Structure formats: C-alpha cells, structure tokens
C-alpha cells in the first residue's frame with residue numbers, strides 16, 4: 119500500500135461510497151487512525167517502553183499543549199470546484215517527495231519494537247518520504263543508508279565531551295551513505311527530567327524491579343521479538359567507544375554526555391563541514407530562527423521535541439507564524455503533535471513547507487510490527503488528501519493560501 123503513496127502524489131483520493139468504508143482492508147478498518155495504533159501499542163508492549171516513548175518531560179504539559187493548540191485551529195473551507203484531483207508532492211532541498219511529511223529522528227526506538235529503524239526506513243523509501251536517523255538510534259548509519267538511499271536524512275547531537283572529531287566522523291559516514299540533509303538538534307542543552315521513566319526504573323544500567331519483570335512477562339510477543347533480535351543499543355557509537363565496551367557502558371555514555379546544545383559557533387563549524395542541506399531542529403523563538411539562518415542553515419524545524427525537553431515550552435504550532443515571518447526563503451518544517459492529515463494541512467496552511475512526526479510511526483510499528491510504518495503513512499497521506507479536497511486545495515501551494523483561524527484570529 120505504501121508503494122501507492124509514491125504515485126499518490128498526483129492522483130485523486132481513493133473513491134469511497136457514502137459510508138466511506140468500501141474497498142478498505144481489514145487493517146484500515148481495525149486501525150483507521152493513529153490513535154487506534156497508539157492504543158494497540160499500549161496493550162502490546164511493556165509499560166516502561168510505552169511510557170518512555172509516549173510521554174514527555176515533567177508533568178506532560180507541553181505534550182498536552184501541542185494537542186490543544188492543533189485542536190483549536192480551524193480552516194475555512196472553500197467550495198465550488200467540484201471533486202478535485204489532489205497532489206501532495208513537495209520539493210525539499212532540491213528533491214521531490216511524495217508527501218509533505220517526514221519521519222522525525224527517534225533515539226532508541228528499538229525499545230518499542232526491535233529493528234524499528236529498519237522497518238521505518240524501508241517504509242519511507244517505498245513511499246518516497248524523508249526518513250531521519252537519530253544519532254542515538256539503535257541501527258547504524260551504514261545500514262540505513264543501504265535501506266533508504268533516496269530518502270535518508272541524518273540527525274546530529276553533540277558528541278560526548280563535545281568532541282568535534284566524532285561529530286565530523288559521523289557526518290562523513292552519513293555523507294558517504296548518501297544522507298541528503300543534516301538535521302542539527304539544538305533544543306536539548308541539558309537532560310530533561312522524565313518522572314515516569316524514573317518511576318518505571320528506566321535507567322542505565324536497567325535494573326527492573328519485580329513489577330517491571332511481571333510487566334515484561336505479560337507481553338510475550340514483545341519479549342519474543344527482543345529475545346530474537348537482542349536489546350536495542352546505540353549502534354552509531356560503537357566505533358568511538360573503548361574496545362569491548364558493554365551495551366550498558368555505551369548507553370551510559372550516551373545518556374550522560376550526548377546533548378543537543380550546540381552553540382551558534384559550533385553550528386557554523388558544522389555548516390562548513392557539511393556539503394549538503396543543513397537544517398536546525400528545535401527552534402521556537404523567531405530570534406533563534408534568524409540566528410540559525412545567519413549561521414548558514416538552509417532550513418529550520420520548528421519543534422519542542424514533542425514535549426520531551428521543556429515542560430514550559432509553547433506549542434510548536436503556535437510559534438510557527440512568527441518564525442515563518444522572519445524565515446524569508448528558507449525552508450520551514452515543523453514537528454511536535456502532528457497526529458492526522460488534518461494536522462498536516464493545518465500546519466501547511468500556517469506556513470510550513472512540510473511536517474515531520476515521531477511518535478505516530480513508533481505506534482504504527484508497536485501495533486503492527488514491520489508493516490506499521492507504511493500503514494501510518496497511508497493513514498496520514500490519505501487524510502491529508504481528504505482534507506485538501508475538502509478545503510478546495512488541489513496542491514500544497516493552494517493549501518498555503520487557505521483561510522485559517524488560529525489563536526482566535
């Protein structure tokens with residue numbers, strides 16, 4: 119089905135009868151929304167793993183703020199054009215993609231389901247949408263470069279000890295493996311406090327208590343998969359750790375020292391060292407957007423890290439218009455809270471060129487295993503096309519012209 123999405127860039131929404139369910143697969147009817155996949159994942163994997171990915175930091179206020187902000191955005195539909203042929207095609211940094219939707223970088227996504235990154239990279243390649251590998255991913259750069267040669271983006275955190283040689287080497291590896299875009303994450307200068315992870319004893323080294331052991335035993339499908347493929351580890355650091363470092367030692371190093379706290383000077387250095395498009399991820403203030411562009415970024419990702427770094431942050435979508443106003447010709451992307459095609463259309467109508475999203479893809483694979491990433495793409499792209507057809511926009515340029523009511527304006 120995801121292969122269809124590649125051509126879906128230019129075809130009309132799938133014809134449906136009045137009930138909207140004719141011709142749907144069992145999977146489409148069982149899991150019609152990202153929320154259905156979230157609920158299925160919650161039942162299918164241990165609580166410590168679900169809480170780690172689904173939750174934010176602090177009291178989850180920013181997570182809730184992201185959702186509430188999207189829900190409050192209205193688009194005034196225009197009619198009279200009949201049933202439109204809709205194109206979701208977008209060009210990002212000189213390359214054409216099937217939809218204005220990329221996969222956000224996720225560290226240790228393998229905790230939800232082993233080989234998470236491979237499953238998602240394959241789905242992204244088949245659908246022709248960007249896949250971003252995170253620095254602390256549980257799959258190596260080289261593996262993803264081979265699986266997703268046309269859609270591979272790489273995300274960079276500052277290396278342990280701010281060792282620029284490690285950053286440079288990772289960038290070289292990503293460049294060799296064909297990464298089109300370097301995403302430099304800036305919104306994690308210090309570690310975030312995540313109380314639910316502490317309560318669940320999710321720390322390095324992992325020391326499960328009796329409750330956690332019982333929790334794991336109650337999820338045999340997950341346990342079997344982990345037994346078959348091994349616990350996730352930060353593959354990209356193996357090359358820089360002391361020879362023979364244990365997975366725990368590696369994870370400890372990453373947890374203690376990996377940061378997304380680059381200075382603007384460091385970003386200028388990265389700019390000089392990276393020959394392709396560079397994007398700064400984690401911008402919420404227009405002044406930081408200006409500094410990122412002045413440091414040589416080709417684009418920015420407006421993001422509050424999905425509410426995982428600062429519980430006092432505004433909803434990313436609420437900051438988009440002010441950032442777009444200072445961005446000039448630079449490419450503005452957004453993530454944090456996207457859960458539907460309607461959210462994608464809302465974001466594009468407020469000025470972003472494309473969106474990214476993280477958790478929906480984790481929930482897809484958590485719920486369905488390998489095919490889960492493609493199913494999420496199908497859901498989000500089909501919903502995007504339906505929303506576009508409804509507001510009278512046949513392409514993304516017309517979505518950008520839509521009348522939006524945001525913050526009661």
Ligand SMILES: Cc1cc2nc3c(=O)[nH]c(=O)nc-3n(C[C@H](O)[C@H](O)[C@H](O)COP(=O)(O)O)c2cc1C
Pocket residue numbers: 170171172222223224225226227252253254273303399421422423424425426453454455456474475476477478
């Ligand atoms: C489990 C998890 C791990 C993440 N790891 C990273 C990471 O390694 N690097 C990064 O830049 N962002 C990371 N993020 C943030 C995502 O890239 C993205 O900004 C966020 O998930 C967007 O919000 P959404 O999940 O509501 O779509 C992570 C998010 C989650 C949920």
